[in-house]
Amino acid sequence: MSEHVDVLVIGAGLSGIGAAYRLQTTCPRLSYAILEARNAIGGTWDLFRYPGVRSDSDMFTLSYPFRPWRRPYAIGAGDTIRAYIRATAAAYGIDRRIRFGRRAESASWSSATGRWTVRTATGDEYRCTFLYLCTGYYRYSAGYEADFVDRARFAGTVVHPQQWPDDLDHTGARVAVIGSGTTAVTLVPALAGDAAHVTMVQRSPSYLISLPNHAHEREQLGPVRSRFVRARNVLLSTAMYQASRRWPERVATRLREGVARQLPPDVPVEPHFLPRYRPWDQRLCVVPNGDLFQAMRAGDVSVVTGTIDRFTEKGLRMHDGTEVEADIVVTATGLTMVAFGEMTLTVDGRVVRPESLQVYKGMMFDGLPNLAWCLGYTNSSWTLRADLASRYVCRLLNYMTRHHIDMVTPRRDPADSGSDVPLLDLTSGYVRRAAAQMPRQGARWPWRHRNNYLTDLPRMRVGRIDDGAMTFARTGGDA
Incomplete structure (x- = not known):
């Protein structure tokens, strides 16, 4: 089949549904469709089904500003988030615009026609004026698997959390979870309730923060209260990040002290909870209601810190000779980052190499016309930045309509070519592994992505479209 729309959105997850709402409310005269590779709405929150899966940031800021989170708890379970996204799509008729089972494999741009042509794995073809990639930045088909000996x-x-089997029964089993990030910190207490024992095996620890998450299912926050909590959490998370950057040692000490107060007497902070990096060099792991520490104090969970030497028939052997016996080993070893949802992009017959691109306003790219990639924050809730990006896309589309513009392309000044830093300002393993294949960023705005909602808000909502870096053209001639 072949279809033409003004805007084609790739992905029906949290970002894609939010983008669709902004398009149909802010650009009502433009047609749009959503291509979704899977057969369900929800993206990450439909894919991840491991025990205990939950948000790693508060739902008041992770939810859509146009449909506030009304429940009185901040950390949402995976199924609750999935239901929220699906209900949002149904409430605004967005679900009727989704083409399920359509995995976009390639997109080619023609300057002669001012159109993108997108081809799917099923052989379908879609044409659009503007292509909006709401695919996230990790590979859906498989997570990262470390190369363990034997x-x-x-x-x-052995199971990876990204492909958790529906029929895996861990009741009464000894479970070893390899990892120390958000996934591991989530899985370990969730498994501890039914497993005989759970061991968290980590090469190096992460920074953890325990936050209250009291849930009263029959209560709902009113819209005013919900928006107040959202604004408060934006300010608190921003202040926490800025303090971590300015006074890293002081913040690190406070975080370690908070963990130490909740550990059982026989578990020392060092080496098990003494990270080697500064706070917010990697994402902070939230422990709702201290559930991980509760499981440790109950004797259901232990921690082993060190390097894995190899697998054995009975479990894992560490370099220091420690044996971790297990019936189930969970490799919570991280994600695999990919650019543009693994789509192949070409512009006028030229293949686009993601690593050669520089990001513009955290969403568009030098020399890449009529395309945006929706990326959220790494130091705060994803949706805060994703919604700003979608609002900016809509402003840009309306600007194009008013001025009869066919093509918009960010163009970097050659004088700005001296700086070249990774797109994501994190030292996490999944970021380092993919850095050489991902777009880069420059030294200053609009070529630098600052990860600060309070400064991004005015820039993206009211900043100039014709800022000197964006070029405009009509098909067949300059605008």
Whole structure:
């Protein structure tokens, strides 16, 4: 089949549904459709089904500003978030615009026609004036698997959280969870309730912060109260990040002290909870209601810190000789980052290499016409930045309509070519592994992505479209 729309959105997850709402309310005269590779709405929150999966940032800022989170708890379970996204799509008729089972494989731009042509794995073809990628930045087909020695020798079950089997029963089993990030910190207490014992095996610890998450299912926050909590949480998270950048040692000490107060007497902070990096060099791991520490104090969870030497028939052997026996090993070893949802992009027959691109306003790219990639914050809730990006896309589209413009392309001044830093300002393993294949950023705005909602808000909502870096053209001639 072949279809033409003004705007084609790729992805029906949290970002894609939010983008669709902004398009149909802010650009009502423009047609749009959403291509979704899977057969369900929800993106990340439909894919991840491991025990205990939950948000790693508060729902008051992770939810849409046009449909505030009304529940009285901040950390949402995966199924609750999935239901929220689907209900939003249904409430605004967005679900009728989704083409399910359409995995976009390639997109080619023609300057002669001012159109993108997108081809899917099923052989369908879609044409659009503007292409908006709401695909996130990790590979859906598989997470990152470390190359462990003798893995095949293990007599038990090995599973990655991204492909959690529906029929995996951990009741009464000894479970080893390899990892120390958000996924591991979520999985360990969730498994501890039914497993015989859970061991968190970590090469190096992460910064953890325990936050209250009291849930009263029958209560709902009013819209005014919900918006107040959202604004408060934006300010608190921004202040926390800025303090971490300005006074890293002081913040690190406070975080370690907070963890130490909740540990059982026989578990020392060092080495198990003494990270090697500064706070917010990697994402902070939230522990709702201190559930991880509760499980440790109950004796259901232990922590082993060190390097894994190899798998054995019975579990894992550490370099220091420690044996971790297990029936199930969970490799919570991280994600695999990809650019543009693994789509192949070409512009007038030239293949686009993502690593050669420089990001513009955190969403568009030098020399890439009529395309935006929706990326959220790494130091705060994803949706805060994703919604700003979608609002900016709508402002740009309306500007194009008013001025009869066919093509918009960011163009970097050659004088700005001296700076070249990674797109994401994190030292996490999944970021480092993919850095050489991802777009880059420059030294200053609009080529630098600052990860600050309070400064981004006025720039994206009311900043000039014709800022000197964006070029405009009509098909067949300059605008």
